[in-house]
Amino acid sequence: MSDVSNFDEIYGFLNTKFENEKEYLQAVHEVLEDIIPIYNANSAYKQGDVVRRLCLPERVIYFTVSWVSSEGNVEVNQGWRVQHNGAMGPYKGGLRFHPTVNLSVLKFLAFEQCFKNALTGLPMGGGKGGSDFNPKGRSDRDIMLFCQAFMRELQRHIGANTDIPAGDINVGAREIGYMYGEYRRLNNKFEGVLTGKGLEFGGSYVRTEATGFGLIYFTESVCKANDTDLNNKRVVVSGAGNVALHAAQKAIQKGARVVTLSNSRGLLFCDEGFSEADIAWAIKQHTTSDNILVALEKRGAGVWFEKKTPWHIKCDIALPCATQNELHEADAKELLKNGCTMVLEGANMPCSIEAQEAFISKNIAYVPGKASNAGGVALSGLEMSQNAMFSQRSAHILDEELQSIMQSIHERCLEEAKLLANRNGYINYMKGANIAAFRRLADAIVAQGV
Template sequence: MAHQSNFDEIYSFLKEKFEGESEYLQAVHEVLEDIVPISNAHDDYKAFDIVRRICLPERVIYFTVSWMNSKGEIEVNQGWRVQHNSAMGPYKGGLRFHPTVNLSVLKFLAFEQCFKNALTGLPMGGGKGGSDFNPKGRTDRDIMLFCQSFMRELQRHIGANTDVPAGDINVGAREIGYLYGEYRRLNNRFEGVLTGKGLEFGGSYVRTEATGFGLIYFLEAVCKHQDTYIDGKTIAVSGAGNVALHAALKATEKGGKVVTLSNSRGLLHNEKGLNHTAIKWAIENHASRNNILKDMAENDMGDWIDNKKPWHIACDVALPCATQNELTEDDARALLDNGCSMVLEGANMPCTNKAQALFIEEKITYVPGKASNAGGVALSGLEMGQNAMFNQREADVLDEQLYSIMTSIHERCVSEGKTEGDFINYMKGANIAAFRRLADAMVAQGV
């Protein structure tokens, strides 16, 4: 087939250039399989070499962050900002502070972000950034000093109409506040250059809840499409951070039975389902506790199991909300053997390629993060709009808008993901729907 050689040629070109970047190549491979045939059927896309251009970042910024900690010692970290594609709007995507951060991880996240942002229908390009700085065990003062030094380098590359970073792993409201304060002092401008800000200085209601709530709104749309309900379904959730906890909260509000939460050290299991009060307590306390799940177990909210993931627990719905490649082929088999019929990603690329392939082969509902966890960036886009107009919308209005955006993303995925019979390939649908929007914007603007 003609498109197969085209796929091989483009993927080989990328593999040769970026041989060591496994996460980036994994993300590109997954998308290429779906978009190359669409490109081949469209003369403009081929003429403008859209597929190759969409895979390559427009700009990668690398900088060293040399800073003095509160003890007067010099520390040196690495910082990056990958500005992947701006055809549809300012670069938009989070900042991640974690010792595992490297260029491959950030390129994969920036690439995925372009597709995710395109699906929201809001005018946003895609980017991602961060540092190998580890904030765990650090004092507030050290975190502030690092954030200020990081922003001193980053600030020359961002702006409300250029690149609007947000938070991600280990970059929450506190870090965004320190980053924003330094940007404002250096540039003498109050503008919507970061999202996830405090409500007192240009932040938005519902931003904290948006990714987790949006995931459940997408699940609700899936259930509606299949003439069923969340009510009564057993739901396994991985993760114990913002996304996992808010997804668990909204799922219980909708009548779902959330039986697990997890972290890198183990698993909290409650066979009867975590109640609303327990999840609210976790949301209020997780930032200040070393292991919130173990604390919950000690307070009779469930059983703690060391070094286990949730995927061996029987469930109807699995929501991986922790980190990339957390759900392997073996985990996928365990879920299928236990009767799981829906997998929706709350994290970015939490399922390995082999796990994804197995779900699609077995024709269960599998929804990639670029569709199901787009609620966070959708609310960030709404925050940008509020900043541009110097206003602040009410929480219930924003929640309705979030619900509407997630429902429309579902419709786009269904429209492009229909296969023979009634099966919806949500991964294919999300990739193609986003690709068409990106490609049309790029063609319209020329080379």
């Protein structure tokens, strides 16, 4: 069979079964285009039908979360855990609490997580979970009550050597703490069943900063591969949460000029670049502020523009760090017109397929989130190892390990991409990341049999 017919057969099979799951199908389509030629060239992969097995989740757990709010009202939410693939280790991936959470979003995130975890080189499978619960405007007590009810359902499906969830959007150290407390009460076990915990009960230094810092460490490697560095580079960042703020902080420390932050309501623009003090203040305040960007403007840091995004701003490097499909084809063309030469994803799949194609067609460095934002799960893996040894390593050592892991991921992507480089020597990081991760996953699946 040809590459095209294999692609059409497998994608058609998935499209027929899951035609309403657009985010999941988008993630699968993006990866399939790159890995089908590798699949076709390996008889063991084809004999084991590895691609189809890798695309389908091993297990999808759905549950209803019924709970009583602090006002005495019964509320009902939906909960999921997608245990996508465990060939390389226990399922690992975050929990997201947001009204937009649905099965399609979680399947796409779990699928991506498998590739991301494989790139780290650590023994972790891929999973994702969450609920359509909206914590915005809720009291601390209501959030605690929901987290406890959510864990009462989830706890029977996870364990330190089975499935180790972490945080994601709207699930930070506070929520992890509430869930961990409930797990411990129900199971009478103090074990590394969640990552992102507080330092007082098994958490790790650098975990909070890891995704944003790791994104900048990867950006440094891309700059070096292109015979340049971050110093004086003009950087636009989308988002105003944990990843965006820590990425901005580390970029400024490396000498870059970060000129934007954004959220769903608008854009904060600072032409001379935010100061490290501005970002440090925002990191401390962003979880309690209704709109940290407006608060920053009031401190004299930039100008606020309602309903604007960063993609029309002149820059050297773009770091989309907000959410999936936030950067579209028109945005990509605007970035290219304004001189952008590198795009690295801090969020999961923030660039649409058309935006990705626009970047790659112009031969600029475009790095998918499965490679560039893997720092968070890498530190989660290091937290797991600390929990297993009942130890806690210093922030300095963990930051060095994070830098080393991100450099190793870059090398894996670069090695595969160089094999596929076009006549101009263009390095396609998307293909490099997808193929490097696929080889590791496929080899693990084949080695364990059908």
